[in-house]
Amino acid sequence: MIIKINGKNIDNVKEGETILEVARREDIEIPSLCSHSDVCVRGSCRVCVVEVKGCKDYLPACATEVYDGMEVITHNPEIQKIRKTNLELLFSQHKEECDDCVWNPGCKLLYLARRYFVEINKFDDRKEEYPELSFGGIVDFDSSKCIDCRNCLEVCPVSFLEMEGRGHLFEVTPSKEKACVYCGQCINHCPAGSFEADGEFQGVFKPFEGGEDKEIVFQIAPAARVSISEEFGLDLGTVSTGKLISGLRKVGADKVFDVSFGADFTTHEEAKEFLEQTEDDLPVMTSCCPSWVRFVECFYPDFIDKITNVRSPHIILGAVIKELSQNPDNVTVVSVMPCVSKKYEITRDELKTRHGRPVDHVLTVREVGRLFRDKNIDFLSLDEGEFDNPFGAASGNSISYGASGGVMEAALRHAYYLKTGNELMDENIKNREEFSFEMNGRKIRTKKINGLSEAVHLFEKLQENPNLYDYIEFMSCEGGCIGGGGQPVPTNERIRRSRRRGLIEEAKSKKVQPTHANKEFKKIYNKIKDKKELFYTTYTKKSPIEKIDTN
Amino acid sequence: MDLIQKIRDANLLGRSGSRFPVFEKWVRLSEKDGKKFLICNGAEGEPGVFKDKYILNNEPEKVVDGIEKVIEVLDINKSFFYLRKDYLKLFEKKLKNLFTAEIAIKRKDDRYVAGEETSVINSIEGNRGEPKIKPPYPTEQGLWNHPTLIHNVETFYAISEIANDEYKGKKFYCISGAVKNEDVFKLDKDLTVRDVLIKTENYPKFDFLVQVGGGLGGIFLSSQEIDVTCNRLASVKVFDKKKFDEKEKMKSITRLLMHGNCDKCTPCREGIYRINEMLNSGYYDRDLLEEIILALEKSSYCPLGKVAGEVLNSLMKLYDN
Numbered sequence A: 001m002i003i004k005i006n007g008k009n010i011d012n013v014k015e016g017e018t019i020l021e022v023a024r025r026e027d028i029e030i031p032s033l034c035s036h037s038d039v040c041v042r043g044s045c046r047v048c049v050v051e052v053k054g055c056k057d058y059l060p061a062c063a064t065e066v067y068d069g070m071e072v073i074t075h076n077p078e079i080q081k082i083r084k085t086n087l088e089l090l091f092s093q094h095k096e097e098c099d100d101c102v103w104n105p106g107c108k109l110l111y112l113a114r115r116y117f118v119e120i121n122k123f124d125d126r127k128e129e130y131p132e133l134s135f136g137g138i139v140d141f142d143s144s145k146c147i148d149c150r151n152c153l154e155v156c157p158v159s160f161l162e163m164e165g166r167g168h169l170f171e172v173t174p175s176k177e178k179a180c181v182y183c184g185q186c187i188n189h190c191p192a193g194s195f196e197a198d199g200e201f202q203g204v205f206k207p208f209e210g211g212e213d214k215e216i217v218f219q220i221a222p223a224a225r226v227s228i229s230e231e232f233g234l235d236l237g238t239v240s241t242g243k244l245i246s247g248l249r250k251v252g253a254d255k256v257f258d259v260s261f262g263a264d265f266t267t268h269e270e271a272k273e274f275l276e277q278t279e280d281d282l283p284v285m286t287s288c289c290p291s292w293v294r295f296v297e298c299f300y301p302d303f304i305d306k307i308t309n310v311r312s313p314h315i316i317l318g319a320v321i322k323e324l325s326q327n328p329d330n331v332t333v334v335s336v337m338p339c340v341s342k343k344y345e346i347t348r349d350e351l352k353t354r355h356g357r358p359v360d361h362v363l364t365v366r367e368v369g370r371l372f373r374d375k376n377i378d379f380l381s382l383d384e385g386e387f388d389n390p391f392g393a394a395s396g397n398s399i400s401y402g403a404s405g406g407v408m409e410a411a412l413r414h415a416y417y418l419k420t421g422n423e424l425m426d427e428n429i430k431n432r433e434e435f436s437f438e439m440n441g442r443k444i445r446t447k448k449i450n451g452l453s454e455a456v457h458l459f460e461k462l463q464e465n466p467n468l469y470d471y472i473e474f475m476s477c478e479g480g481c482i483g484g485g486g487q488p489v490p491t492n493e494r495i496r497r498s499r500r501r502g503l504i505e506e507a508k509s510k511k512v513q514p515t516h517a518n519k520e521f522k523k524i525y526n527k528i529k530d531k532k533e534l535f536y537t538t539y540t541k542k543s544p545i546e547k548i549d550t551n
Numbered sequence B: 001m002d003l004i005q006k007i008r009d010a011n012l013l014g015r016s017g018s019r020f021p022v023f024e025k026w027v028r029l030s031e032k033d034g035k036k037f038l039i040c041n042g043a044e045g046e047p048g049v050f051k052d053k054y055i056l057n058n059e060p061e062k063v064v065d066g067i068e069k070v071i072e073v074l075d076i077n078k079s080f081f082y083l084r085k086d087y088l089k090l091f092e093k094k095l096k097n098l099f100t101a102e103i104a105i106k107r108k109d110d111r112y113v114a115g116e117e118t119s120v121i122n123s124i125e126g127n128r129g130e131p132k133i134k135p136p137y138p139t140e141q142g143l144w145n146h147p148t149l150i151h152n153v154e155t156f157y158a159i160s161e162i163a164n165d166e167y168k169g170k171k172f173y174c175i176s177g178a179v180k181n182e183d184v185f186k187l188d189k190d191l192t193v194r195d196v197l198i199k200t201e202n203y204p205k206f207d208f209l210v211q212v213g214g215g216l217g218g219i220f221l222s223s224q225e226i227d228v229t230c231n232r233l234a235s236v237k238v239f240d241k242k243k244f245d246e247k248e249k250m251k252s253i254t255r256l257l258m259h260g261n262c263d264k265c266t267p268c269r270e271g272i273y274r275i276n277e278m279l280n281s282g283y284y285d286r287d288l289l290e291e292i293i294l295a296l297e298k299s300s301y302c303p304l305g306k307v308a309g310e311v312l313n314s315l316m317k318l319y320d321n
């Protein structure tokens, strides 16, 4: 098909593409706000309207599919005027609180405001009096910023967000009958910065406030070391592990360790546990994603027994760090995470050890970006630091935890080795949604899930026939933690793909690949006496109704 | 001659105000295999329009006949009669007694916009009665993604007339306001507004203006502009010019629209709100009004917002003079 945009022929156009998609590919600017690759086209903001020859009205580029011979004009004085008006109207319902916003810097609304000479305060804020809510102290929702695009309703995996009538208007409100699982997907899908994680961004200095003599120990999650590059304008998919380590040292970290080293513990314990299971215990379900665990505890308590009792990597490593420290009470452990839900996880009392909470603070990738900016760290000129010893030498397999499929892959490869003494050579375990292999004559059937609505379908099937799989990996977020709720904005399909690419590159660069070959890990592992206390946890049924506070 | 051909020859246009050729919808549907649905839209949400009510009161058997003829000709699997709440009370029993085919009666959502065809589909599916993106058009993917034919009550009435060779090119006009004979009249379908007023003996002796096409979606015309046909909803409301206040009218229309729209798109949700706010606080910023009207007319999501823009535009122009 051929179409024309602004007089220029574009000939590689495929059926089903929208005008906006074609224009993006061709680097032709059309402003857009409400469209996002993860949600269905709603066409509500109306800033993307363009002229299509032969049509009386302007059409939304995000919602209009191309046809052969279509002629599109993206800019004319009337279109500019309409975009300006619609933007001014959007600002009239959006209370700007830029200091404290996940979109700062890089806000599209503000960019378009400049581009279209918008008077941001042409009207009084309609939502001036709208409330600021907190979901369980973990996710904050400032409804006075909402521009009613409804993206959050669609991405919320548990339908915790709803539309409710208020006078003649509808507005987004949290459900009074459900729980939030703190996945943070609402945060990186809201074009107006209405959501943020607890602590964003007033809390970024908290980890350093414990007093002079505290030893401040950072640990970095796998999926954070690629995405941090986006905070500083580097190419998508760039691995910035070294710069991130150096930056953290500059802002005051005494030690910087690798969460993936903790993942080796998780891998080892999960593999052992799996091999001990009887048929009745199956399938084993992974536990690394706290949103997923909360989802089961709140909505499907019957399945609690199926979740592995092994703790997630940063929790294990946090506890190990304190356990092996000369002065555990003096150590502050801070995890850099792509995740909002990890902020919730560290508050779980079940995880306390004799040294208290294994992890004291969680900072999202966004927060670390802000921390560096506030401290005037010139990220691009930082040198390539290296992890401190002894918790720095992770295996390649454990880096893969950051992308969907990685947790299960590591655990099963390790189990296979423990059982047979050989490596599992099949590469497909990484990529397939469902996969099976033979282990000493036994067939192991696996499944990976990312997205909780998929989990609901699976539970329905399992209620009928519990014997479908041996091992299931669950991640709340699309693509796994590379698409986590603590990742930079924007997060979309293309960006997730590039993060995945970077993560694979990082995993390959590791000297040892399989966990069983990681000698450093074995050394530390053997030093830990009370493995039960440090590596295992429990789960309990939780209220399926959220605690909502007004801030 | 078969019915599809007859409809084509009669050049029947939809009577809901959209004036879409009935024949074309039918052709699209007849090309489809598999499940097909039909909806008779009795939402009649326009203030001051009561043609459907009049027809259902006086000749409901023709409407039902029209529906049942279509069910047969187009091989429809399931049919729905969508009615606003008060009509449901009035006509449900009567209609059920007339049905010989299986037709389910559904209650309309309360919002005004819920009468628009994709909103009707949403509402019958059990969702909020708000519009969907077109395309796909209902004839491609309507109810539960199956091809769906949707006509309003009067269209089915006309279909019945055509099927039974009784059609004489007439339609129903609804006359109201400052007139002697407020009523529904069956007249030639292409009359000008002036002729309609004359033929129904309603032509005012005083200086007047009219609203053509319904109380919310109707355009305002001065008495010099009435040599046009009613090419939206056939409804004419007459106002005494001396007593007419354009700004008050804008105020009341924007208030109704604010309550009647679906709040989905920016110009309609926020724009109408801001016009209403401006008028309520007593100032009149013509530039602002014009800007918002342009955004409404040319960039709204659904016909409601676009029509709202045109209506407000017609009032703004009357006020200018």
Ligand code: SF4
Pocket: A094, A095, A096, A097, A098, A099, A101, A102, A103, A104, A107, A108, A109, A110, A191, A192, A193
């Ligand atoms: S989205 Fe955030 S950064 Fe952008 S204008 Fe609104 S408050 Fe400011």
Ligand code: SF4
Pocket: A145, A146, A147, A148, A149, A150, A151, A152, A153, A172, A189, A190, A191, A192, A193, A194, A195
């Ligand atoms: S909160 Fe954000 S994502 Fe949700 S409807 Fe409002 S603007 Fe859209």
Ligand code: SF4
Pocket: A135, A139, A155, A156, A157, A158, A159, A160, A161, A179, A180, A181, A182, A183, A184, A185, A186, A187
């Ligand atoms: S954090 Fe997740 S579960 Fe909670 S409201 Fe946001 S999207 Fe929904």
Ligand code: SF4
Pocket: A182, A183, A288, A289, A290, A291, A292, A338, A339, A340, A341, A342, A475, A476, A477, A480, A481, A482, A483, A484, A485, A486
């Ligand atoms: S998938 Fe990863 S980022 Fe998302 S909630 Fe789970 S652990 Fe956090």
Ligand code: FES
Pocket: A031, A032, A033, A034, A035, A042, A043, A044, A045, A046, A047, A048, A049, A060, A061, A062, A063
């Ligand atoms: S981006 Fe197209 S309508 Fe919002």
